[in-house]
Every structure is written in C-alpha cells, then in structure tokens.
Amino acid sequence: MFIAVERGLDVKAFGNVYTAASVDFIAPADSPINTIEDVRGRTIGVSSPGSNSTDFAEKTLRLAGLTPGVDVELLSVGSASDSWTVASQGVVDVAWTASPLSERIIAETGAKVIWRSRDYVQDWSDTCLCATTPFIEKNRDVLAGWMRAVGRGIEMIDTDLERAAEIYGRAIKYKPEIALAALENSRGFFSLDFARPQLEAVVASGVEAGRLGGKVDIDSVVVEL
Structure with missing residues (x-):
C-alpha cells in the first residue's frame, strides 16, 4: 500500500487485519536443522530479490546474529509451494512459506517449522483494508459494514475457533483440521486497530529494502470511517 501511495495512487487504509509478520521458514522432518542458529552454512529458499520472503529472511537472520550472504546463502526459487518442493528434494535446506500453507x-x-518471522519481528502490519479515496468518500457506509463483518470474523476466531476453522476451511478448500491449526497459530494477531509502531516498521522495512523512498506520511494514508 505504501509503495502505491508513494507512486501516486490515491489509496487509504481504513482498517488493520493481520498484525504479525506472516513468513515462516520450514524444513523436512528428517533435517538436522531445528533452530535458526542451525542454518549457518546452509541455504534458504526465498521467492525473489526484494520480496517479502527475502526481506524477512534477511531481517530475522540478522536479528539472530547471522549475516545473509556470508553465514547463510539465500536462493531465489519462486513461490512458497515451489520453495517447499526444492527443499523436499534437498536443493535448499530451508523453505519459506506462510500460513495456511505452512x-x-x-x-x-x-515438515517442521524452524522459525516464524513474527518470533523476531515484533511490530508489523501484514494485511490491512484499503480503498481509493474517491471510493471511500462515496461508500463509507458500505466499507463500515465490511469492517463490521471482518470484526465478527475476528471475534469468532477468538470465541469459537472450531466454527471459524470450519468456515475458513471451506473458503480455502483445506481440511478442517488444517484450517484449525492455521487459525490456532495465528490467533491473537488479528485486529482492526492500527498501532503506529506497526506502520512505522512497515515503512522502515520498505525504505531499508529500497522499495520506498521514505516520503510516506503515515497520518495522511490512514483514515477512520
């Protein structure tokens, strides 16, 4: 969203949704790798240079005291499913992925989770509700209703996880037990409320990766309905 704004698109964010870094790093069950520290001298499959998976791999490795490109080699292998394919074939040691595919x-x-980006990146807004300014101005009631519906979904995850997983599983065509595990692992990270440190972290990460010039005014991008 911030990239779009910086490039001139008149878009605003009016609600948060998922407030944690979503990229996970996994390895085959028989891998000797069990922690992030074990990847020293190993390879990690990421999607492409400048991608979220690359950004989170580099960021979490540094936070764990490892230097990407020196202690660990990052290989661009494509999508999360492609990453797992090459990891399962031994081409890379660790694959990037994200829930619910994880x-x-x-x-x-x-397979086993070696680490989740959210274990190291504490402030983050991964998914938010956005629309163009003209659309927001003409459809505030519609968007407010959409937010209420999302809010009810978040409440169901908090209060009736099995029912939420049943609905979620049907929507994504996953088995109920897998949908349940996915929501269980993400529970507590859903919120409609923005926290400024989360947005600042997203902007800072974009600047660090060279995707943002750092000129985004957060206050002008986030609106209340």
Whole structure:
C-alpha cells in the first residue's frame, strides 16, 4: 500500500487485519536443522530479490546474529509451494512459506517449522483494508459494514475457533483440521486497530529494502470511517 501511495495512487487504509509478520521458514522432518542458529552454512529458499520472503529472511537472520550472504546463502526459487518442493528434494535446506500453507505442508509431510518471522519481528502490519479515496468518500457506509463483518470474523476466531476453522476451511478448500491449526497459530494477531509502531516498521522495512523512498506520511494514508 505504501509503495502505491508513494507512486501516486490515491489509496487509504481504513482498517488493520493481520498484525504479525506472516513468513515462516520450514524444513523436512528428517533435517538436522531445528533452530535458526542451525542454518549457518546452509541455504534458504526465498521467492525473489526484494520480496517479502527475502526481506524477512534477511531481517530475522540478522536479528539472530547471522549475516545473509556470508553465514547463510539465500536462493531465489519462486513461490512458497515451489520453495517447499526444492527443499523436499534437498536443493535448499530451508523453505519459506506462510500460513495456511505452512500447516498444510506440516500435516501432509511431517515438515517442521524452524522459525516464524513474527518470533523476531515484533511490530508489523501484514494485511490491512484499503480503498481509493474517491471510493471511500462515496461508500463509507458500505466499507463500515465490511469492517463490521471482518470484526465478527475476528471475534469468532477468538470465541469459537472450531466454527471459524470450519468456515475458513471451506473458503480455502483445506481440511478442517488444517484450517484449525492455521487459525490456532495465528490467533491473537488479528485486529482492526492500527498501532503506529506497526506502520512505522512497515515503512522502515520498505525504505531499508529500497522499495520506498521514505516520503510516506503515515497520518495522511490512514483514515477512520
């Protein structure tokens, strides 16, 4: 969203949704790698240079005291499913992925999570509700209703996880137990409320990766309905 704004698109964010870094790093069940420290001298599959998976791999490795490109080699291998394919074939040691695919791979292959980006990146806004300014101005009631519906979904995750997983599983065509595991692992990270440190972290990460010039005024991008 911030990239779009900086490039001139008149878009605003009016609600937060998922407030944690979503990229996970997994390995086959029989891998000797069990912690982030074990990847020293190993390879990690990421999607492409400048991508979220690359950004989170580099950021979490540094926070763990490892230097990307020196202690660990990052290889661009494509999508999360492609990353798991090459990891399962031994081309890379660790694959990037994200929920609910993480839970599906674990359930179907016995793979293990080595670390989650959110273990190291504490402030983050991963998914938010956005629309163009003209659309917001003409459809505030519609968007407010959408937010209420999302809010009810978040409340269901908090209060009736199994029912939420049943609905979620049907929507994404995953088995109920996998959808349940995915929501269980993400529970507590859903919120409609923005926290400024989360947005500042997203902007700072974009600047660090060279995707943002740092001229985004957060206050002008986030609106209340």
